[in-house]
Amino acid sequence: MRILAVALTLAASFTPVDPLGELTDLAVKRVQVADLVAAAKFGTPQPIDDPVREKQVLDTVRVKAQQLSLDPENAATFFRAQIEANKLVQRRLYARWTEHPEEVPTRRPDLGTEVRPILDRLTTDVLAELKDTEQLRRPGLRCEIHATIAERSAVVLHRLDRLHENALAEAMRTVCTEN
Ligand SMILES: O=C(O)C(=O)C[C@]1(C(=O)O)C=C[C@@H](O)C=C1
Numbered sequence: 376m377r378i379l380a381v382a383l384t385l386a387a388s389f390t391p392v393d394p395l396g397e398l399t400d401l402a403v404k405r406v407q408v409a410d411l412v413a414a415a416k417f418g419t420p421q422p423i424d425d426p427v428r429e430k431q432v433l434d435t436v437r438v439k440a441q442q443l444s445l446d447p448e449n450a451a452t453f454f455r456a457q458i459e460a461n462k463l464v465q466r467r468l469y470a471r472w473t474e475h476p477e478e479v480p481t482r483r484p485d486l487g488t489e490v491r492p493i494l495d496r497l498t499t500d501v502l503a504e505l506k507d508t509e510q511l512r513r514p515g516l517r518c519e520i521h522a523t524i525a526e527r528s529a530v531v532l533h534r535l536d537r538l539h540e541n542a543l544a545e546a547m548r549t550v551c552t553e554n
Pocket residue numbers: 412423424425426428429432457458459461462491494
C-alpha cells in the first residue's frame with residue numbers, strides 16, 4: 376500500500392498533465408448521460424438492455440477505430456465496458472425510482488433524438504482519446520498508475536456520488552488491457 380502511495384505521488388509530481396485525464400472525463404460524461412438514458416426509458420416498454428443498439432455502437436466503434444489505425448478489438452473492449460457501466464447506472468436508478476417514485480425525473484427525454492446523439496458524439500470523442508493515449512495504455516504499471524490517478528481525480532473533480540464512482544470504475548476496468 377505504502378509503495379503504491381509513493382509510486383502514485385511520484386508519478387503525479389513528474390507528470391505535468393494527467394495523461395489519461397481526458398479519456399477518464401469522457402467516461403465520466405458517459406456514465407452521467409446514463410441518467411438521461413434511464414429517464415428516457417423508465418416507465419416505457421423500452422428495456423435497459425438493447426442488444427441491437429449495442430451491436431450498432433460496437434460496429435461503429437470498430438469501423439471508426441480502423442479509420443484511426445486503432446486496434447478495433449481493443450477499442451470494442453473499452454466500449455463494452457462503457458456500455459456495462461451505463462447499464463449499471465440505469466439498473467440502480469430504476470431500483471431507486473421504483474422505491475421512491477417521487478424521485479423520478481419529471482421530464483422524459485427522447486432516447487432517439489436527444490440522448491443517443493449525445494452518446495454518439497461521445498463515441499467519436501472517446502475514440503480520438505483512445506488514439507491519443509494508445510502508447511500509454513499498453514498493459515503495465517505505468518498505465519495502471521495513470522489510470523488510478525485519473526480516476527481518483529475525476530471522482531473529486533466531478534463530485535461523483537457512489538453510484539457514478541462505481542460506474543466509472545467499471546468503465547475504466549479495461550483501459551490498460553490489450554484486448
Ligand atoms: O442506447 C441505449 O438504449 C442505452 O441504454 C445505452 C447503451 C450504451 O451504453 O450505449 C446501454 C445499454 C443498451 O443495451 C444499449 C446501449
